Amino acid sequence: MLSKEEIDHVAELARLHVDDSEYELYGKQLYDILSEIEKIESVDVEGETKIMISPCTNINEYSNDSIGPMLSKEDILKNVKHSNGDYIVVPTVINE
Amino acid sequence: MSKYLDLSIKEINELLKNKTIKPLDLVNEAFERIESSNLNAFITLNKEEALKEAKELENKEIDNILFGIPVAIKDNIVTKGLRTTAASHILDDFDPIYDAEVVRKIKDSHMIIIGKTNMDEFAMGSTGETSYFGNTLNPWDNTMVPGGSSSGSAAAVSARLVPIALGTDTGGSIRQPSSFCGTVGLKPTYGRVSRYGLIAFASSLDQIGPITRNVIDNALMLNVIAGRDDKDLTSSYEDVTDYTSLIGKDIKNLKIAVPDFYMSDAIDKEVRNKVTNIIDMLKKAGCTVHSISMKYVENAIPLYQVIALGEASSNLARYDGVKYGYVTSEYKDIEQLYKMTRYEGFGREVKRRLMIGSYILSGKNADKYYRKALIVRKKLTDEFKDVLSKYDLIIGPTNTDSAYPLGTKQDDALKSFYDDLLTIPVNMAGLPAMSLPIGFKNGMPVGMHIIGNYFKEEVIYQLASYIEKELNLNLDPRGDK
Numbered sequence: 001m002l003s004k005e006e007i008d009h010v011a012e013l014a015r016l017h018v019d020d021s022e023y024e025l026y027g028k029q030l031y032d033i034l035s036e037i038e039k040i041e042s043v044d045v046e047g048e049t050k051i052m053i054s055p056c057t058n059i060n061e062y063s064n065d066s067i068g069p070m071l072s073k074e075d076i077l078k079n080v081k082h083s084n085g086d087y088i089v090v091p092t093v094i095n096e
Numbered sequence: 097m098s099k100y101l102d103l104s105i106k107e108i109n110e111l112l113k114n115k116t117i118k119p120l121d122l123v124n125e126a127f128e129r130i131e132s133s134n135l136n137a138f139i140t141l142n143k144e145e146a147l148k149e150a151k152e153l154e155n156k157e158i159d160n161i162l163f164g165i166p167v168a169i170k171d172n173i174v175t176k177g178l179r180t181t182a183a184s185h186i187l188d189d190f191d192p193i194y195d196a197e198v199v200r201k202i203k204d205s206h207m208i209i210i211g212k213t214n215m216d217e218f219a220m221g222s223t224g225e226t227s228y229f230g231n232t233l234n235p236w237d238n239t240m241v242p243g244g245s246s247s248g249s250a251a252a253v254s255a256r257l258v259p260i261a262l263g264t265d266t267g268g269s270i271r272q273p274s275s276f277c278g279t280v281g282l283k284p285t286y287g288r289v290s291r292y293g294l295i296a297f298a299s300s301l302d303q304i305g306p307i308t309r310n311v312i313d314n315a316l317m318l319n320v321i322a323g324r325d326d327k328d329l330t331s332s333y334e335d336v337t338d339y340t341s342l343i344g345k346d347i348k349n350l351k352i353a354v355p356d357f358y359m360s361d362a363i364d365k366e367v368r369n370k371v372t373n374i375i376d377m378l379k380k381a382g383c384t385v386h387s388i389s390m391k392y393v394e395n396a397i398p399l400y401q402v403i404a405l406g407e408a409s410s411n412l413a414r415y416d417g418v419k420y421g422y423v424t425s426e427y428k429d430i431e432q433l434y435k436m437t438r439y440e441g442f443g444r445e446v447k448r449r450l451m452i453g454s455y456i457l458s459g460k461n462a463d464k465y466y467r468k469a470l471i472v473r474k475k476l477t478d479e480f481k482d483v484l485s486k487y488d489l490i491i492g493p494t495n496t497d498s499a500y501p502l503g504t505k506q507d508d509a510l511k512s513f514y515d516d517l518l519t520i521p522v523n524m525a526g527l528p529a530m531s532l533p534i535g536f537k538n539g540m541p542v543g544m545h546i547i548g549n550y551f552k553e554e555v556i557y558q559l560a561s562y563i564e565k566e567l568n569l570n571l572d573p574r575g576d577k
Contacts, residue, residue, distance in 0.1 A: 013454035014409060015416075015431075016447055017439035026448065029509035033401060033452050036510060040398040040465055043472050051470035052477055054300035055286040055526020056330040063329075075193040079420030090418055091430045 001027040002034075098125050101166070101256050102572075105313045108259070109161045119164030119208060120150040126166040126210050129257045135233045137248040137257060139171045140179045141211040149208050156206065161316055163206045168261040170249050171212040172219055172295040173304065175199050178209070182295045183217045183227040186415050186422045186441030196293020197328065198262060198304050198321045205320050210258055213248030217443045218412065219269055219297045221245050222515035223502070226445040231502060234277060235573040236540055240499040243273030243515075249307045250277040254573055260308050260317050264294060266301045267400050268494075268519025271531035274307055275494035275543025278533045278571045280314045280560070281307045285551050286526030287332035289318075290325030298407035299330075301523040309571065311532070311561045315339035318553060334551045342558035348382025350559060351487045355390045358492025358518055358545070367493045370535045370542050374491070377566060378559075385491075388483060392476035396520040397513050399476070402456055402469035403524070409453025415441065448509060477525040484527075484549040489559055493518060494531040494543035518545060528553045532560045533571055541571070 002010075007026050011018045018026065073086070082089040100108060100122055111117045123146050130138060146166070153164050169175060172182040174192035176199075181187045195203070202209065216226040224232040224247030232247035234240040235255035242251045246263030250273035253261050263270040265283035274281025282305045289304045296302060306317035318339045325331045354375065359368050375385050417423040417437030424436035442450070456465045483490060496517055505511040522529040527550060531543035544563070548556040 007451075010451040010455045013458050014447070014450040015413070015434045015438055016442075016451065017432075017435040019439070026451070029448055030451060032509050033448070034455075036513070037398050037401050037452070037456070037465060040395065040402055040468050040472060043392075043395050043468070045468075045471050045475050048471050048475055050474050051467060052474035053470060054330065055477070056300075056332075058287075058330065058332070061329040071193065078193055079190055081417075081423045088418060091427065091433060093430050 002030045003027070101125050101129065101259055104310060105161060105165060105259060105316055108165060109158075109163070112164050113158055118150070119153045120147070122164060122166050123147055123150040123208055123210070126258055130211070133255060133257055134238070135235060135251050135255055136230055137214055137232050137252040137255070138168070138211045139181055139183060139214050139229050139248070142178050142209050145178070146208050146210055153206055160205055162320055165207050165260060166210045166258050167202060167207045168210050168213045168249060168252050168258045169199065170215055170246050170261070170263050172215060172264055173198060173262060174293040174295065175209065175212065178212065180212060180295070181228070182219070183215045183229055184442065184446070185228045186437070187420075188228065188422065190420055194293065197290035197325045199293065201321050207320070213246070213252055213261055215247055215249075216245035217446050218295070219245040219264055219266055220408070220445050220449055222268070222272055222512040224248070224273070225502065226443055228443060234499055236278065236499070239501055240540060241276065241502050241504070243276030243499060245269040246273050246281070246307065250274050250279050250281065253277070253279045253307050253309055254571070256309070256572065256574070260306060260313060262304055262321070263307045264302060264304050265523065266297050266404060267523055268516035270305050270307060271494050271519050271529060271543065271545065272515060274531040276499040276541065278541030278573070279307050279309060280311055280530065280532055281305065282314055282318065282530045282553065282556070283522065283528060284318060284322065284553055285332070285528040287330050288528070288551065288553070289321050290323070290328040290331050292325055292327040296411040298404040299411065300407060301404055311557055311564050312340060312343055315343060315554070315557045332551070337554055339554050339557055342554045343561040345558055347378070347559055347562045350489060350555075351384045352378060353386055353388045353483050353487040353490045354492055355388055355393060355490065357390060357393045362496060362517070363493055364497040364537070366537045367495070367497060367542055370537075371491070371493050371544055374534055374544060374563060377563070381562065386487070390479050390483065392472060392479050393521045395472055395476070396517055396524070399469050399472055399524060400513060400516065400520045401452065402465050403473065405449045405453035406457045406466055407453070409450050409457060412446070412450055417441070445512070473524050476521060480521070480525040480527060488549070488555055490547040492545050494545040498537040498540040498542050522547055526550070528556060530556050530560055532563060533569055534563065534567060535569065
């Protein structure tokens with residue numbers, strides 16, 4: 001079982017609220033998954049130190065430094081819930 | 097009701113060319129079938145646009161074999177002006193402003209998009225049960241899971257609602273439901289098909305691929321969607337070939353490996369027996385088939401949990417209630433806006449995976465788990481490369497068993513990972529692989545896994561077409577209707 005503090009920590013990292021009713025379930029489930037993950041530590045890699053992040057073999061992909069097609073303001077704001085027509089409106093981020 | 101959608105793509109194409117039928121007949125038939133189906137295979141239908149498109153095609157020349165063919169798209173692939181949800185509450189009203197590259201190619205081929213298929217939320221699951229829109233049913237037995245995450249795509253093709261659907265595969269999400277529903281599902285080589293417009297789950301593993309009723313239709317669809325795309329920087333420059341080119345060709349010189357892990361006691365005995373029968377068939381046909389051992393495939397589950405969930409936690413950080421999607425009404429500040437939106441918008445499976453992923457990448461854990469996993473990934477990939485330098489193909493079962501009842505172990509957090517035990521290693525290495533129906537266990541389909549070398553999908557189709565022809569299975573879940 002993961003403790004309430006441990007669950008609060010991982011939920012904070014993932015920016016998730018946790019309801020009081022969920023601690024018991026998450027405590028067990030997260031413990032089960034993390035126990036499985038621990039197995040990775042004991043895998044014998046025979047001294048290998050190289051890593052593989054992606055199967056992609058392309059080398060040095062650069063985009064051209066040129067102006068391409070752009071989205072309209074209407075398109076960008078199309079799925080925004082809180083907007084004043086020109087900007088996306090969010091709660092104040094900086095304290096005075 | 098007409099039965100044109102029971103025909104192969106080639107047969108439909110002939111009927112269109114000799115003007116026996118029009119694209120509109122196919123579209124009408126698809127919607128008749130979908131609307132009388134109880135499978136919940138679709139989240140959003142594209143009826144108005146599809147009918148309009150079908151009528152417009154009547155004035156166009158038939159310029160390719162897929163012209164006028166109805167197709168369904170998994171709902172994590174964006175379609176301009178057609179709602180795309182990833183089966184999540186957090187995107188349940190999302191209206192994309194552009195088409196994915198595969199969708200652009202489909203439209204260029206004048207195929208007709210019928211709708212968006214149901215799936216596990218954000219492709220996280222192996223049963224279809226994590227969908228916000230309710231689970232998809234297996235057409236062979238409505239009490240059984242259809243597999244996932246491309247549940248609706250596999251179910252819709254199996255039940256003959258559409259001839260072709262696109263799925264996506266991060267750890268087995270095309271092959272596993274194809275195995276459970278009796279369809280042909282291919283995960284192409286990483287980089288073969290553009291991911292531009294695919295809602296990202298784990299970017300180094302995700303790949304889009306076709307789900308069809310037979311092998312040649314699958315290859316025809318890969319012909320449409322494969323190729324370099326400048327909008328996806330992981331897209332390969334490797335030449336695209338005609339993926340039907342080796343279908344029907346002699347298989348007697350093929351060298352095939354069977355990893356012992358894929359035939360171990362962890363796999364259901366009847367499933368293993370089905371694969372053994374195929375091995376005997378291939379030996380008789382002149383193939384060389386050897387049992388081999390692979391050391392690193394057994395680490396698939398923890399490897400996937402670290403890499404896929406780590407990448408997912410980063411990719412899904414974008415769902416913050418600001419730019420698009422669901423927004424909570426309960427917030428006082430920006431932190432609470434994020435947390436409550438994500439708490440209310442994501443389902444349990446997704447939240448669990450995001451917590452694990454964030455934890456793995458945080459502080460010292462990044463080195464302890466993530467870096468170690470990347471080394472194991474390298475070793476596993478090298479091992480596959482070594483085997484494929486000696487053999488043309490690797491075969492085994494797609495899954496540990498056939499489909500199981502809905503609701504089984506829904507609270508078991510590890511279940512959905514173990515369903516992908518045999519499919520995950522392929523995504524880690526970035527190889528192409530197919531699930532091909534090879535028979536039934538208690539009336540439910542069993543799939544065989546055919547893994548190929550990088551960018552050699554045509555060899556997978558070559559072997560699959562031979563087995564398909566030899567077995568000549570009746571893969572219609574509706575019986576003799």
